[in-house]
Amino acid sequence: MKEFNKIRSNALQVGKRFSAPVFFDDGENMFIGEGKYVTQFHLDTLRRWKIPYVLTYGTVMDDEEDCVEELDGELEEVEELDNVEEVEIVEDLAENDVPAEAIVISKEYRGSIQTMNSIFIAIKRNESFENNLVDSVAMTINRIAMDEKSGALSFVLNRGQNSGYAASAVNTAVMSATLAIKLGLPQRDVLLIIKAALLHDIGMLNMDSGILEKKTKLTPEEFESLKMHPVNAERFITGKMMFPREIGAIVVQHHEHFDGSGYPDGRKGSEISLAARILSVCDTFEALVSDKPYRNSLIGYDAVKKLLELSGTSFEPSIVKLFVNAFGVYPVGSLVLLSDSAVARIISSEENALFLPTVQIINSGKTAGELSQKGNIVRLRQERSLYIVRPVDPKELNPFV
Numbered sequence: 039m040k041e042f043n044k045i046r047s048n049a050l051q052v053g054k055r056f057s058a059p060v061f062f063d064d065g066e067n068m069f070i071g072e073g074k075y076v077t078q079f080h081l082d083t084l085r086r087w088k089i090p091y092v093l094t095y096g097t098v099m100d101d102e103e104d105c106v107e108e109l110d111g112e113l114e115e116v117e118e119l120d121n122v123e124e125v126e127i128v129e130d131l132a133e134n135d136v137p138a139e140a141i142v143i144s145k146e147y148r149g150s151i152q153t154m155n156s157i158f159i160a161i162k163r164n165e166s167f168e169n170n171l172v173d174s175v176a177m178t179i180n181r182i183a184m185d186e187k188s189g190a191l192s193f194v195l196n197r198g199q200n201s202g203y204a205a206s207a208v209n210t211a212v213m214s215a216t217l218a219i220k221l222g223l224p225q226r227d228v229l230l231i232i233k234a235a236l237l238h239d240i241g242m243l244n245m246d247s248g249i250l251e252k253k254t255k256l257t258p259e260e261f262e263s264l265k266m267h268p269v270n271a272e273r274f275i276t277g278k279m280m281f282p283r284e285i286g287a288i289v290v291q292h293h294e295h296f297d298g299s300g301y302p303d304g305r306k307g308s309e310i311s312l313a314a315r316i317l318s319v320c321d322t323f324e325a326l327v328s329d330k331p332y333r334n335s336l337i338g339y340d341a342v343k344k345l346l347e348l349s350g351t352s353f354e355p356s357i358v359k360l361f362v363n364a365f366g367v368y369p370v371g372s373l374v375l376l377s378d379s380a381v382a383r384i385i386s387s388e389e390n391a392l393f394l395p396t397v398q399i400i401n402s403g404k405t406a407g408e409l410s411q412k413g414n415i416v417r418l419r420q421e422r423s424l425y426i427v428r429p430v431d432p433k434e435l436n437p438f439v
Contacts, residue, residue: 042093047084050076050092058096065093071168072096077156082149083174143182147208150175154204154236161274162243169279176232179208180225183215203239206324211235213320213365217357218313220364231313234288237275238317241267265301268293288313292321295352307354315354319345319361322352338372339429367392373430379403380410381430393426394419 042065053075060070069092070080084092153175160167214235218228245267249260256264268290276286291305291314298306310318326341336344342362349358366387368374374382374397382397399414409416409424418424 042095043097044091044093046091047081047089050081050084052076052078052081055099056094056096057099058094060092060094060096063089063091063093069168069170071166073099143185146178147182147212150178150208151204154207155202158203158240158243161240169281172233172236172281175208175236176211176229179211179215179232179236180228183212183219183228203243206328207236207239209324210238210317210320213323213361214313214316216364217316217320217360220360221312221316227313230282230284231288231316233281234285234292234313235317235320237279237281237285238271238289238292238321239267240274241269241271265293269302287311288317292317294318296354297351299351315357319353319357322348323361337429337431338369339367339374342367342369362392363389366395368395368426368429370395373400373432375427375430376403376410377425377427378405378407378410382410382416385415388419391419 042061045060055073055075056070057072059072062069070076083089153171157167157171159165211232215228215232218231223231246263249256249264252260272286272290275281275289276283288311290302291310294300294303294305294310294314295318296307296310296315298304323341323345326336326344327338342365345353345358345361349355366384368384368387370384370386372384374384376382376397376399380399380403381401382399384395385398386396388394388396394417396415396417396419399410399412399416402410402412407423409421416424418426
């Protein structure tokens with residue numbers, strides 16, 4: 039029997055590729071496909087999981103010049119799909135004296151988006167990819183959602199104006215995981231929901247761009263074509279990817295409505311799986327706070343209001359209530375104007391006082407008192423001299439705020 043070559047993890051280099059698949063140290067689960075380039079994400083994964091070595095039957099392929107050209111091409115396509123600026127969020131966190139743990143979480147969040155980018159590129163090119171990359175991202179998101187101090191929703195609301203399918207997938211997964219954990223679901227079910235959220239829109243990847251980018255109302259024929267994307271996604275997930283049918287069932291139902299007016303099957307109420315009811319709310323919120331060809335994004339407060347308006351029709355009321363209790367009327371990460379003209383960022387919500395969250399001052403107003411100095415953290419529930427006047431759209435503020 040042919041023997042594995044053992045390669046120490048710290049000997050791997052970005053841009054190298056192998057003539058045979060590379061496996062984790064268990065020799066069973068594939069880590070990198072044959073001929074696929076080693077990326078920084080691969081190295082970070084090995085370091086994060088403390089995996090000392092990997093195994094392969096192959097050898098390093100000597101094609102550095104071709105590698106540089108191909109990697110450059112892949113980077114351009116990644117940016118086209120989803121313009122991700124990791125430095126921007128890290129600098130913002132550092133500037134606001136956020137603990138080092140939060141910076142690590144933000145890097146894991148951005149790394150998850152980059153990995154999903156690579157998966158979606160492979161799908162668009164009809165190329166193979168390792169399913170365990172989805173599993174790895176799901177575990178990372180589960181960890182982020184379980185950390186009460188992660189401020190998970192702040193990533194969704196402060197990712198900048200650029201968005202794409204990969205960012206949408208990760209954002210929806212983070213929120214869905216948070217709600218599933220709040221409900222006390224078993225970890226297996228939480229991970230199923232996360233994977234469904236990561237893959238829920240892959241049916242859109244090869245859809246006619248004329249439909250996706252249309253700024254006016256879709257024709258009946260165009261809408262019927264759009265309505266097929268959950269079905270196409272389910273077929274791909276359970277067929278080509280060979281993921282459990284449970285994941286496909288969640289995905290195909292995520293556009294069903296609580297009152298039966300959704301698609302593709304017109305399910306209603308409990309006919310829709312609990313996981314799909316959770317995914318539906320989170321997917322809609324993420325869509326509302328994202329720029330679309332046919333409208334501008336809403337701020338977090340307005341997006342929450344829209345969910346409440348649709349409670350009982352599109353969404354199960356108890357799931358909407360759970361969402362609001364988990365993320366607040368003023369979602370964590372959103373900006374508000376205080377009564378003394380200071381601008382603050384929501385850093386945590388109070389379940390029993392949803393209109394009185396904890397905030398951090400990011401811009402002191404002209405009439406700001408001692409409480410509202412930049413950097414101060416204020417619990418509005420305790421400091422009744424201050425209150426929220428209105429939500430603030432980040433576009434109203436100077437770039438440095």
